[in-house]
Amino acid sequence: MQPGRINLIVGAVGIVLASVGGLALGATYNALYEEGFYMIDLTRSLLKAGHTHGQPLAMYNLIFALLIGRVALSERSRKIASWLAAMSMIMPIGLLLRGLTDGAMTFAPVALLGGLCFAVSAGFLLAGSREWGAGTDQPRARV
Numbered sequence: 001m002q003p004g005r006i007n008l009i010v011g012a013v014g015i016v017l018a019s020v021g022g023l024a025l026g027a028t029y030n031a032l033y034e035e036g037f038y039m040i041d042l043t044r045s046l047l048k049a050g051h052t053h054g055q056p057l058a059m060y061n062l063i064f065a066l067l068i069g070r071v072a073l074s075e076r077s078r079k080i081a082s083w084l085a086a087m088s089m090i091m092p093i094g095l096l097l098r099g100l101t102d103g104a105m106t107f108a109p110v111a112l113l114g115g116l117c118f119a120v121s122a123g124f125l126l127a128g129s130r131e132w133g134a135g136t137d138q139p140r141a142r143v
């Protein structure tokens with residue numbers, strides 16, 4: 001599979017799922033005002049965190065898919081970086097699982113792994129940007 005294609009798929013699916021999660025959170029919003037003020041527990045807070053981390057990480061995957069072909073990385077490094085960026089979506093999944101289990105710490109390492117994948121994939125992208133345009137037939141810009 002071409003590097004970047006998996007990121008387009010993961011990004012598009014992530015946008016849809018995080019949007020559906022946001023709609024579900026919004027549909028149940030009024031129930032939190034029963035006593036006249038906003039009451040949020042740990043479960044809902046973690047579900048909300050899963051939604052709010054899912055959207056930008058999905059956008060990151062879409063942007064990553066557009067950029068990975070233009071950076072100066074070997075084909076192997078591009079594949080590794082592409083899979084790491086796709087695996088960054090593990091973070092909102094881990095937050096969602098923590099929310100569904102009433103805040104159990106069982107899934108905390110899952111979210112941490114997703115954050116680590118995000119940071120390393122961003123490092124690959126940054127390292128490869130030293131020669132912009134290297135992966136295309138366009139002239140390289142001097143930075």
